[in-house]
Amino acid sequence: MGEPRIIVHDAATLAAVGREGAVERVLPLHERLWASAALRKAVLLLALGLIWEIYARQLDNPLLFPTLSETLSAMVERTRDGTLPLRAWTSLRVLFTGYGIGIALAAILTVLAISTRLGTDLLETLTAMFNPLPAIALLPLALIWFGLGSGSVVFVLIHSVLWAVALNTHSGFLGVSQTLRMVGRNYGLRGLPYVLRILVPAAFPSILTGLKIGWAFAWRTLIAAELVFGVSSGQGGLGWFIFENRNVLDIPAVFAGLLTVIVIGLVVENLVFRVIERRTVRRWGVHS
Amino acid sequence: MTALLEVDGVTLTYKTPQTLVTATRRVSFQVGTSDRYVLLGPSGCGKSTLLKAVGGFMAPVEGEIRIKGRRVTGPGPDRMMVFQEFDQLLPWKTVFENVVFPLRVARGLSRAEAAEKARDYIDKVHLTRAIDSYPHTLSGGMKQRVAIARGMAMEPDILLMDEPFAALDALTRRRMQDELLQLWDDTRFTVLFVTHSIAEAIRIGSRILLLSPHPGQVKAEIEEVESVRQSEGGAARLERRIHDLLFSEEMAEADPDKAAAHG
Numbered sequence: 344m345g346e347p348r349i350i351v352h353d354a355a356t357l358a359a360v361g362r363e364g365a366v367e368r369v370l371p372l373h374e375r376l377w378a379s380a381a382l383r384k385a386v387l388l389l390a391l392g393l394i395w396e397i398y399a400r401q402l403d404n405p406l407l408f409p410t411l412s413e414t415l416s417a418m419v420e421r422t423r424d425g426t427l428p429l430r431a432w433t434s435l436r437v438l439f440t441g442y443g444i445g446i447a448l449a450a451i452l453t454v455l456a457i458s459t460r461l462g463t464d465l466l467e468t469l470t471a472m473f474n475p476l477p478a479i480a481l482l483p484l485a486l487i488w489f490g491l492g493s494g495s496v497v498f499v500l501i502h503s504v505l506w507a508v509a510l511n512t513h514s515g516f517l518g519v520s521q522t523l524r525m526v527g528r529n530y531g532l533r534g535l536p537y538v539l540r541i542l543v544p545a546a547f548p549s550i551l552t553g554l555k556i557g558w559a560f561a562w563r564t565l566i567a568a569e570l571v572f573g574v575s576s577g578q579g580g581l582g583w584f585i586f587e588n589r590n591v592l593d594i595p596a597v598f599a600g601l602l603t604v605i606v607i608g609l610v611v612e613n614l615v616f617r618v619i620e621r622r623t624v625r626r627w628g629v630h631s
Numbered sequence: 632m633t634a635l636l637e638v639d640g641v642t643l644t645y646k647t648p649q650t651l652v653t654a655t656r657r658v659s660f661q662v663g664t665s666d667r668y669v670l671l672g673p674s675g676c677g678k679s680t681l682l683k684a685v686g687g688f689m690a691p692v693e694g695e696i697r698i699k700g701r702r703v704t705g706p707g708p709d710r711m712m713v714f715q716e717f718d719q720l721l722p723w724k725t726v727f728e729n730v731v732f733p734l735r736v737a738r739g740l741s742r743a744e745a746a747e748k749a750r751d752y753i754d755k756v757h758l759t760r761a762i763d764s765y766p767h768t769l770s771g772g773m774k775q776r777v778a779i780a781r782g783m784a785m786e787p788d789i790l791l792m793d794e795p796f797a798a799l800d801a802l803t804r805r806r807m808q809d810e811l812l813q814l815w816d817d818t819r820f821t822v823l824f825v826t827h828s829i830a831e832a833i834r835i836g837s838r839i840l841l842l843s844p845h846p847g848q849v850k851a852e853i854e855e856v857e858s859v860r861q862s863e864g865g866a867a868r869l870e871r872r873i874h875d876l877l878f879s880e881e882m883a884e885a886d887p888d889k890a891a892a893h894g
Contacts, residue, residue, distance in 0.1 A: 522716045525688060528706040530737045540736070544723040627722045628767025 409595040417595035418602060426584070431603055434580030437493050438565050441500025445557065448501065449508035454538060456509075457516050470510045478503035478564045482571060496568050503564040504557040511556065515549025516542050548624045555616050562608055581607075634661035635821055636685065636789055640694035643680050654680040655847035657694065660840050662789065665819040669836035671826060673877060677847030678825045682793050685823060686712050698788055708737035711782035715794040717774045720766040720781075726753060727762045730781045738785060752784040753777075755814060772803040779811070783820060790822045796831070808834050829873050833859065833866050841876055851876055 369375075376382055392411050399410035409417075421427040452469075455462035478499050485495035519542055527541035543550065569582025579587065581604055588596035624630040638661070643654045654677035662668045670678040683689050685696055687706040696703040698710065711733075713719070720729050727749055734745035753762055756776040766774055775795050782790050796804040808831060815822070826832050832839050839853040853873070859865030 520716070520718050522714050522719045523721070525686075525706070525712065525714070526719055526721070528688070529686065529708065529710075529712050530733045531706070531708050532736065536736075541721075544721070547723070623723070627765055629722050 406592060406594055409598055413595040414598040414602060417593075418599035421596060421599055427599065427603060430579060430581050430584040430600075431607060434565060434569065434582070435607070437496050437580065438500065438561055440493075441497045441565075442504050442558065442561050444497065445501040445504030445561070446508055446554070449505050449512060449553075452505075452509050453512045453516065454535075456513050457538070457542070463513075466509060466513055470506050470513075473502065474506045474510065476502075478560065479567050479571075482568055486572060491572060495572075496565065499564055499568055500561050503560040507556040507560055508550075508553040511549045511553025512546065515546030515553075518549065519545040548629050551616070551620065551624060555612070558611060558616070559608075562604075562611070566604055635664050635666075635699060636662040636823065637697045638681070638685065638694075639697065641681070641684065641691040641696060642693035643677060643684055643689065644692050645680065645689070653846040655842075658842070658847060658849055659694075660849065660852065662821065662823060662838075664821055667815060667822050667824065667835055667837040669824045669826060669832040669839045670842060671829065671832040671836075671839050671873070671877075672842030672847065672850075673827060673844050675844040675847075676842035677844075678827075678842055679793055681842075681847065682712075682791050682823060682825045685789075686710050686791050708733060708785055709788045710791055711785045711787040713775070713778045713782050713790065713792045713795045715797050717771050717798065719778050720774055722766050725763050725765055726758060726769070726777050729766070729777055730784050733781060733785055748784050749780075752780040755783070755817065756780045756810070770803075771799050772807060775799065775807060776810075779814070783814065783818070786820075788821065790820055792822060792824045794825055794827070797826070797828075804831075811835065829870050829877075830866075832873070833869055839873070841873065843877070 370378075396411045399408050399413075402408055405413060418427065452462075452466050456466040457463070481502055482495065482499050485498045489495040489498055523541060523545050527537050532540060565580070566582040566585075569580045570586050581600055585597050585600040585604075588594075588600065620630065638659055640657045640659050642656050642658075645652055645654055658677075658681060660668075670681060672678050680689070684691055685698075685703065687703050687710065690704075703710075720726075721732065724732060727746075730749040730753060731745045734740045734748055735742070738745075740748065750759070750762070753759055756779055758773060758776055758780065761769060761773060766777070769777070778795065779792075782792075796807050799807060812835070814820075824832075824835055826835070836853075837855070837857055841850040841853070842848065843850040853869075859869045
């Protein structure tokens with residue numbers, strides 16, 4: 344018994360142990376390269392392209408299945424003469440209109456939903472009703488109401504964006520922790536400033552998910568809608584481009600149109616939204 | 632002279648889906664300027680509910696809460712809260728922005744004034760190193776320090792602390808308690824502190840209000856808590872006496888929270 348003994352390890356002994364082996368070592372080059380998902384996917388894409396080219400050459404029937412090089416050259420040609428960019432721009436312009444109005448309506452609906460109980464009921468009933476309905480199913484009706492113009496497409500687009508964004512935003516608002524709500528009210532915030540400065544950023548991961556889903560719905564719906572009713576006042580979009588070229592049996596151009604649809608979708612989903620995600624939810628450490 | 636905070640015969644109730652629970656019954660106490668006033672009691676004594684009522688987050692069904700003679704009717708930045716939960720910082724703002732934000736929106740300070748004050752208080756809690764970090768990169772203790780800096784920077788009439796160190800590990804908790812006392816030595820702010828740990832109450836408080844549970848009622852008030860530091864083993868003796876006071880009647884009742892009541 345007696346006093347406890349304390350044996351102090353001094354810094355010199357610790358340092359000597361530390362020198363014996365390096366703490367970090369750089370991995371060999373091929374391991375580092377293979378760790379990059381982008382590179383692995385690029386290799387995969389190249390392989391698929393190669394398979395496509397070989398198969399299409401063996402088939403040798405450009406009316407059914409053009410080769411990759413034919414598709415690419417059609418794409419370059421149509422880009423150079425301006426048709427493809429023009430068609431893409433027409434599509435995107437309609438899309439932005441519908442997407443923007445859809446988000447604005449979703450914002451109004453969700454603010455209504457969090458401020459009154461009746462608003463909540465309204466939102467829940469409407470989303471339950473319209474969410475299962477594919478937006479494109481409304482197109483025939485929209486054509487009767489708004490005529491053969493971009494008005495009916497915008498109407499359908501709004502419908503495809505609104506419910507996804509409203510549903511996600513609302514569930515995001517509901518998920519904001521009691522503590523954060525109390526912090527906001529402690530600052531004396533209420534009404535719209537409280538929603539904008541506390542609820543919206545706190546619910547942003549859900550809101551972003553809603554925006555992504557809304558975008559995906561809208562893009563697919565738009566192309567489908569253009570395929571169905573095509574052109575108005577000589578200004579068709581990408582869907583119409585595909586349809587039109589199929590009618591004149593310019594199959595490489597059809598493929599080029601499809602490829603453009605894919606590329607635009609990829610760019611928005613993987614670049615635009617990825618950047619927003621990196622700047623917000625990833626930086627804040629709140630991504631789910 | 633009237634006290635800074637007067638809690639006057641306050642009865643608080645809250646609803647669960649099935650029942651109406653009385654959290655506190657006719658609790659009265661007064662907190663003076665620069666008091667470190669601790670509300671101490673076992674779970675179910677309504678101490679946190681009481682603190683929320685002072686914060687203005689719930690209204691008493693009976694009695695009145697006054698701060699500097701004004702009746703408390705809702706939450707406001709004159710009573711800054713520090714919560715137990717680590718998620719009380721806004722995750723989309725850095726440490727600096729978290730402290731600046733209420734200074735700008737609630738106190739209406741200019742950008743420069745707010746920035747200066749924020750830097751000052753972040754320095755006081757030794758977080759200048761992490762000033763541009765986002766909350767998710769901080770440890771629990773650091774997050775609580777930011778919350779304390781944010782509360783103090785507002786220079787509220789009273790700082791309300793709801794078991795701010797309860798979710799920390801024991802070593803960090805000890806350090807945070809010492810740092811809080813040091814900060815108090817610097818600025819002499821008024822604080823209302825809720826805890827279920829007798830040891831923490833004795834370390835932190837200058838006055839302690841003992842509450843008994845179901846429903847919360849005042850059991851005893853202890854003044855001049857600091858005097859125990861002068862005598863050898865004084866804190867331990869006081870701890871024993873508080874323990875006996877709190878549990879004398881419920882000795883028969885097994886209280887699972889007792890195990891957690893050691894800070």
